[in-house]
Amino acid sequence: MATAQPRWQPPPEPSESVRARLPQLSVYNSLTRSKTPFVPLDVEGRKVGWYACGPTVYDDSHLGHARNYVSTDIIRRILSDYFKFHVTFVMNITDVDDKIILAARQQHLLSQWLAKRTSVDSEVRDATTKAFRAYVEKNLPLVAGESTPEAWNQHADKAYGHVLNGQSAAKDGSPPGDAEAKIKMHLRTAGSAAEGLSLSNPSMPAFVAKASGVLLPHIDALEKHTIDSKDHDVFTKLTKRYEQRFFDDMAALNVRSPDQVTRVTEYGPQIVDFVKQIEQNGFAYENEGSVYYDTQSWEATGGVYARLEPWNRNDKELQQDGEGSLSTKKTGFKRSGADFALWKASKDGEPSWESPWGEGRPGWHIECSAMASDVLGKQFDIHSGGIDLAFPHHDNELGQSEAYWSKSGKDSKQWVNYFLHMGHLSIQGSKMSKSLKNFTTIREALAKGDWTPRGLRIVFLLGAWRDGLEITGEVVKAGRAWEDKVDNLFLKVRDVQQRQERLRNLTNGATNGVHRGSIIEDSLGSVADELDTAKDNFRDALCDSFDTPTAMRVISDLITHYNSQRPNTVPDTVALDLGRWVTEMIVVFGLDTDYKPSQLGWSGLDIPDKAKPFVVPLSQLRDRVREQAKSGAVDITTLGKFDDKDTIYASNQPYANAYANFQRKLVQLGDQHAPAKDFLAACDYVRDKELWDLAIYLEDRDSLPALIRPLSQSHRDERSSQHAATASKTAAKEQAKADAEAADRKKLEQGKVSPLEIFRTSEFSAWDAEGLPTHDAEGKEVAKSRGKKLRKEWERQRKLHEAWVTAAAGQRANSGS
Known part of the structure; x- marks a missing residue:
């Protein structure tokens, strides 16, 4: 066997002048599984070629996609905007693969089937019942024999209740993961269909909404042979729609568009040529119209296969996932279990292209190799994607691409120098996935207000790009705290900027310079020095494999x-x-997302423009009132001329009304010669109620005017926490009061019995005139020591009885009045 090429070939050493200009940047490279100095292939060290695996477009993008593409966008921006590389960023759109074919075909065939039926008649119900049973039989074997829609919940809970309660399917104490998430998905789908079948007289849309999950695969199995393989519109109709929605979502998240987009459907002939070249080089073979990569032949010439994750090369589950529909085919013909499909013979219901091996379609991995090589050439710098793509997808790309460009593995050039793999976003230990249907779409999250584009990006920046991330309450809290801290900084420095502008206007463009008092000098040196240190530390963090958590901490510490x-x-x-x-x-x-050049701070710090003519003078007036009130008294005649309140009200604008209401309250308090505390209460009310309801917050500051700012989520969270704490205290007080009243009632009820009667029990045989026992049940005289105890009990009961008699008399008097 030929000598194998090294697992990683470092890029050529740059010239001394280029090396001096390059940043001391190292990146975590999946090829080396370590941090590696970043050296572009470009001899000038300026240009960077980057290919990113894009989405498979058959459904809306979810927050897991956001994690991948936002993190990718962050690194791309750092390379281009901070380190000043000229990045050519290419992204593919997978618009043909097994999942897309299945989803598009199923939706097409179900829509055709439904178009012929207008009501939920017996035919529709019978077909849905068969679909339900087939679905359960295939996906939920533990309940398959008892799969009746009528008793579904009972049978499903009996068979899979432990999974629904958070246990592993195997009941072995291991944490639940993707397998359990898949079971839950199938239970939801079957349960929804069972619910639809139980509806007595549903409309067709309502029924289909419940039962489509089982109808889609059922109708597809019956009708897929009717699909014309040359009619690619059946499939691209779906993918074009979701591609556009994907890019809309990315724009909403402020993810930059690729410099070039490539699509599988537009590369059919080029992919055929790519596969032919690999076959001609001796590294592929054909079987029944499909073409397979020959790992043994490649390695026999010195090539290396599975360089990213060699430990997974014999993982059958991962291999099957990479092969898609071909995974069900007998593989005895394969020369090695690691061999994979470059070209797939098309079956019923699948699109096809002409090829030397017959009608077929591209394998999953070949698309990226052909398209990236076409745009970026024989070698390029960066390839990125989610960590789940490392094997088999990226390992297969590497093998087949180098087999395309070389006739010998020993002499081949490394196709990609740096692989960047983004960590997953997970939910309760399971990755967010379209196939598991356990996702929140990006547009849902933004529309509901669960996330903002900035808030989501901050959370990703606070975590390392290559690490997994699970969204928890602590993670959300940390992101909001960081955002609030930067918000407050920008508000303060904008206030400084506005003060400088007012000063320039007053002094005809001159500025006051820098004061040199001792305190000022100390602060000047301290903050200016900290800023210089922060810049150095920030750069060091980004040079250390884009360490954004440290960079974010540098900013936070500087603000502190x-x-x-x-x-x-x-x-x-x-x-x-x-x-x-x-x-x-x-x-x-x-x-x-809305940054404008020369802007200080980020957008979202200003209140609406229509609010400013009213809120700004309101805040200034309020500042003057608070200043006087704190000194002990308010004289409204010295507050300046009030605006015409009736004119303000006439504008019929809520901000104007708040201003006018505040003025009227001040006049009212002035006419009443109210104390200073009432004026302060009015100031608090307009801040905490009227402006709060208008999503505006006045932040009071010692010896400075109040900051006018939009109401933040943290403000709302803080008030909610305060209200919750107050409600909890109130509830505790009410409970204590109720308990005390209950105790009093119980105590009063105990007084219902007269002290003359309390001891007249079988325990004693004789009593005196007050009802105190004199002899026990056996006729023996009660001892003096016990008699003293009985007397104390008698006295307590006498007092209780007197209180009860008094209360009863009072109730009778009240009822008679």
């Missing part, structure tokens, strides 16, 4: 230091420098 300075002790020039640098870095990270 700035906030720790005493008010008005940081020179305006330093504060503005700090604000501009943080702005530049958040723009590099893509945290502002």
Whole structure:
């Protein structure tokens, strides 16, 4: 056997001048499974070729896709905007594969079947019942023998209740994962169909919404032979729609568009030629119209297969997942179990293209090899995708691409130098997946307000791009805290900027410069030095394989230091420098979808333009009132001339009404010569109620005007927590009061019995005139010590009885009045 090529071939050493210009950047490279110095193939060290595996477009994109593509976008922005590389970013759209073919064909055939039926008659019910049983038989074997829609819930709970309760399917104590998520998906689908079949007189749309999950595979099995394999519109009608929705979602998340998009359906002839070349080079063979990559032949010439994850090369489950529909085919003809399909012979219901091996379609992996090689050439710098693509997809791409470009593995050039794999987003231990149907779509999350584009990106930035991420309450809380901290910084430095602008206007363009008092000098050195240090630390973090968690912490620590300075002790020039640098870095990270050049801070810090003519003067008036109230009294005649309240009201605008209401309240309080505390209460009310309801918050500051800002989610969360705490305290007080009243009632009820009667029991045989026992049941005289105890009990009962008599008399008097 020929000497094998190394697992990784470092890029050529750049010239000394180029090396001096390149950043000291290292990236975690899946090919080396370590951090590797980043050196582009471009001899000038400027251009970077990058191919990213795009989506398989047959459904809406979910938050797991957001994790992949937003993290990819962050790294792309760092390379291009921070390190100033000229990145050519190519993304493919998989618009033909087993999942797409199945989804598109099923939807097409079901729509045709439904078009011939207008009501839920016996034929529709019979077909759906058969579909239900077939679905359960295939996917839920533990309940298959008892799969009647009428008793579905009972049988499903008996067979899979442990999975629904969070256990593993095997009941072995292991945590649930993808297998359990798949079982839950099938239970939901079957349960929905059973519910639809139980409806007595449903409309067709309502019935189909419940039963489509079982009808789709059933109708497909009956009708797929009717599909014309040359009619590609059957399939692209679905993929074109979801491709557009994918790019709409990416735009909403501020993900930059690719420089070039490639689609499988547009590369049919090129893919055929690509497979032919691999076969001619001796690294592929044909069987019944399908063509397979020959791993043994490649390795016999010195090539390396499965360089990314060699430990998975014999994993049959992963291999089957990569082969799709071919995984059910007998594989005795394969020369090696690791061999995989480059070209697939088309079956009934599948699209096809002409080829030397007959009508067929591309294998899953070959599409990326052909398209990336066509656009970026024999070698390029970066290939990226989710971590689940490392094997078999990317390992197969590597093998077949190098087999295309070389006649010998020993002499082949490394097709890709750096593989970047993004970590998964998971839900309760299971990755978010279309096939598992356990996902929240991007558009749903944004529409409901669960996430904002900025909030989601912050959470991803706070985690390492290559690590898995599970969304928890702590993760969400950390993201909001970081966002609030930066929000507050930008509000402060914008306030400084506005103060400088007012000063320039007053002094005809001159500025006050930097004051040199001792406190100012200390702050100048302290904050300015911290800013310089932060810039260095930030760069070091990004050079360390795009370590965004550390970079985000650098920004946070810098803001903490700035906030720790005493008010008005940081020179305006330093504060503005700090604000501009943080702005530049958040723009590099893509945290502002509406950023405008020369803008200080990110968008979303301003209240609506229509609010400003009313809220700004309201806030200024409120500041003057609070200043006087804190000194002990308010004289409204010194507050300045009020605007015409009736004119303001006439504008019929809620912000105007808030302003007018506040003025009227001040006039009312002034006419009443109200104390200062009432004026402060009015100031709190307009802040905490009227403006709060308009999503505007006034942040009061010592010796400075209140900051006018939009209401943030953290403000809402904080108030919700306060309300919850108050409600909890109120409930506790009410419960304590109720318990006390119940105890009082119980105590009062105990007094219903007269002290003359309490001891007249079988325990005693004689009593005195007050009802106190004198002899026990056997006729013996009660001992003096016991008599004293009985007397104490008697006295307690006498008092209770007197209280009861008094209460009863009061009730009778009240009822008679």
